[in-house]
Amino acid sequence: MKKDLSLITMSIAALVLTMPFCRAQIIPHPQSIEYGSDLFEIKSGIEIIADLGLHHEAAYLAEFLEKGFGEKSNISKIGNGIILSMEEGLYELYGKEGYQLIINDQSLSIMAATSTGVFYGIQSLKQLFPTDFECGYADKFVAISSVEIIDKPRFSWRAFMLDESRHFMGIEQVKKMLDQMAALKMNTFHWHLTDDQGWRIEIKKYPKLTSKGSVRNDTQVERNSEKRFGKPHEGFYTQVEIKEIITYAKDRHITIVPEIEMPGHAMAAIAAYPWLGSLGTTTQVPETFGKMPDSFNVADAKVVSFLLDVLDEVIALFPGQTIHIGGDEVNYQPWENDETVKEFMAKQNLNSPVDLQIYFTNQVSNYLESAGKRMMGWNEIMGDDIHEEREASDQAVEQKLAASSIVHFWKGDLSLIQKAVMDGYQVVNSNHWDTYLDYTYERLPISKSYAFNPIPEGLEEKYHSKILGTGTQIWTEYTPTIETLERQVFPRLIAYAEVGWTFLENKDFERFQKNLSKYKERLQANQIQFHEEMDQ
Structure with missing residues (x-):
């Protein structure tokens, strides 16, 4: 039987409208923030992919997600999920505390020169979640708007x-x-x-x-x-x-x-x-x-x-x-x-x-x-x-x-x-x-x-x-x-x-x-x- 594409489109649109959707502004305001039109869905138990040297930051993020979803996120070195990475070459651009947070419909990644920068990227990510997320969340996913944040502090x-x-x-x-x-x-x-x-x-x-x-x-x-x-x-x-x-x-x-x-x-x-x-x-x-x-x-x-x-x-x-x-x-x-x-x-x-x-x-x-x-x-x-x-x-x-x-x-x-x-x-x-x-x-x-x-x-x-x-x-x-x-x-x-x-x-x-x-x-x-x- 031939499927009605208009019905499928309407069903997808209805699903998106009922998803918890977050497009918050960040405090303190980043150096650069640009929103896209896509959504990235963060599901309960999403895996965290973290470089060596980012164990504390990954565990901190995992604890935040567990408070909301009630389910632990595994931390791995490879795989698909939330990506936390360090690249020394970014130091010239972002310094010790800067970071980039990039979210599109396919991926969510935080990259910085140091673990401190990654940690601050996590703080910005947390503000994209519902304000009461850590109090326990009824849904098993959160939809976040695609965004690209490039950020570093004015003062040390x-x-x-x-x-x-x-x-x-x-x-x-x-x-x-x-x-x-x-x-x-x-x-x-x-x-x-x-x-x-x-x-x-x-x-x-x-x-x-x-x-x-x-x-x-x-x-x-x-x-x-x-x-x-x-x-x-x-x-x-x-x-x-x-x-x-x-x-x-x-x-x-x-x-x-x-x-x-x-x-x-x-x-x-x-x-x-x-x-x-x-x-x-x-x-x-x-x-x-x-x-x-x-x-x-x-x-x-x-x-x-x-x-x-x-x-x-x-x-x-x-x-x-x-x-x-x-x-x-x-x-x-x-x-x-x-x-x-x-x-x-x-x-x-x-x-x-x-x-x-x-x-x-x-x-x-x-x-x-x-x-x-x-x-x-x-x-x-x-x-x-x-x-x-x-x-x-x-x-x-x-x-x-x-x-x-x-x-x-x-x-x-x-x-x-x-x-x-x-x-x-x-x-x-x-x-x-x-x-x-x-x-x-x-x-x-x-x-x-x-x-x-x-x-x-x-x-x-x-x-x-x-x-x-x-x-x-x-x-x-x-x-x-x-x-x-x-x-x-x-x-x-x-x-x-x-x-x-x-x-x-x-x-x-x-x-x-x-x-x-x-x-x-x-x-x-x-x-x-x-x-x-x-x-x-």
């Missing part, structure tokens, strides 16, 4: 900072944030582990840092308020837990940069070991926030030895190249009032407390460099008066910051960035007006987050390569719960992901707003709290 440093000194969040929340960072192609987790209000990292040589320094008796509820929560706050990470988090981050191509504050923001450590301080009166971890009165006495050789001992354990734990030492908001008054500190400064020909800080900072920088690491610090480490606290007669600073240091700009006139790069320093730009997630949405709306350009206006192009990238920070003084933390971070973190990844000519806030409304569905599916209102 795309960071999110979590302050756990002020409020300890715990291992599961850290992993949750790392998952969100990976989905957004952010590659640096800046982990603020010590400050005045709590010491959160186990140091085996000095157990009181956590037995006493991680516990405060109470916590200030609001800025400039006498109101307290009425209960202790405590918590720290053992070195075993830290290794677990480091491995979790590494599997998601995220480097962890630990921050161990010195010489200021030190009172939790001083409360544990009072001989570390300059005042001699600090015995309790502060329960209030702001600039604290005590600092490490870095004119004392025993104190410096203590800090280098701490760094030895930090160096042994964290495989990344960079260690952040803070260096911000140091209270110089105790040094100025201490005769032994003044004698030390005279002996070392140091004319001011600022010079003493730079002298100490360079000791630390040189020590880290000898261990194969690089020191990073907030931009006070250069000696500039960013808080406008000094008398005109105190402005001259004679010490010069070690050349290998990374300057983390957070405050001051933007001309200080130009000064830093002209002096040869690499800079991460986290200007607080543009990147601090503890600010309200009225003060820092998402439109301002998205508009931030880490390269300051007017900076000569020959210095652009000195700007490594950007970071966004959540300081947790007044975000005591996971819910309040997430609502401050999201959805602004998504905007910063595009700031760090997407080239200026490809940014479009109107498009971003449309895509963000869909991305919020992913946040909901992953039980991420977020701020509901979005400015226009």
Whole structure:
């Protein structure tokens, strides 16, 4: 019997219309994206074909598919399915983190020069699936529009900072944030582990840092308020837990940069070991926030030895190249009032407390460099008066910051960035007006987050390569719960992901707003709290 071709055509069309069909836009927006008219059907149990060296990436994709379809995908070296491949020759085109994702009616392939690039290609692929796919999917296939994506990041440093000194969040929340960072192609987790209000990292040589320094008796509820929560706050990470988090981050191509504050923001450590301080009166971890009165006495050789001992354990734990030492908001008054500190400064020909800080900072920088690491610090480490606290007669600073240091700009006139790069320093730009997630949405709306350009206006192009990238920070003084933390971070973190990844000519806030409304569905599916209102 002769078949009716029109009926067959209609049946095929009806089948296509009932297939789960995904043609989502990608956040952060790729360098190039072109859609075709064909469909590729991803079926439950589809095989993953992966080159040697891509086992972790293939397993990561397989886990994603299993969450949705409820069936494992086999990983093979040859065959048909989703193809993951590396080709060294692509490095010139895509660098370390770029990739190409090509989908047509016959095949789906992700190719890059490195496993990192393949991993980021997988993140883009995941956004082509339904937003609730990982929650368990009713159908056994997903139809994805044919597409060709060519992509690479604008900046090599795309960071999110979590302050756990002020409020300890715990291992599961850290992993949750790392998952969100990976989905957004952010590659640096800046982990603020010590400050005045709590010491959160186990140091085996000095157990009181956590037995006493991680516990405060109470916590200030609001800025400039006498109101307290009425209960202790405590918590720290053992070195075993830290290794677990480091491995979790590494599997998601995220480097962890630990921050161990010195010489200021030190009172939790001083409360544990009072001989570390300059005042001699600090015995309790502060329960209030702001600039604290005590600092490490870095004119004392025993104190410096203590800090280098701490760094030895930090160096042994964290495989990344960079260690952040803070260096911000140091209270110089105790040094100025201490005769032994003044004698030390005279002996070392140091004319001011600022010079003493730079002298100490360079000791630390040189020590880290000898261990194969690089020191990073907030931009006070250069000696500039960013808080406008000094008398005109105190402005001259004679010490010069070690050349290998990374300057983390957070405050001051933007001309200080130009000064830093002209002096040869690499800079991460986290200007607080543009990147601090503890600010309200009225003060820092998402439109301002998205508009931030880490390269300051007017900076000569020959210095652009000195700007490594950007970071966004959540300081947790007044975000005591996971819910309040997430609502401050999201959805602004998504905007910063595009700031760090997407080239200026490809940014479009109107498009971003449309895509963000869909991305919020992913946040909901992953039980991420977020701020509901979005400015226009």
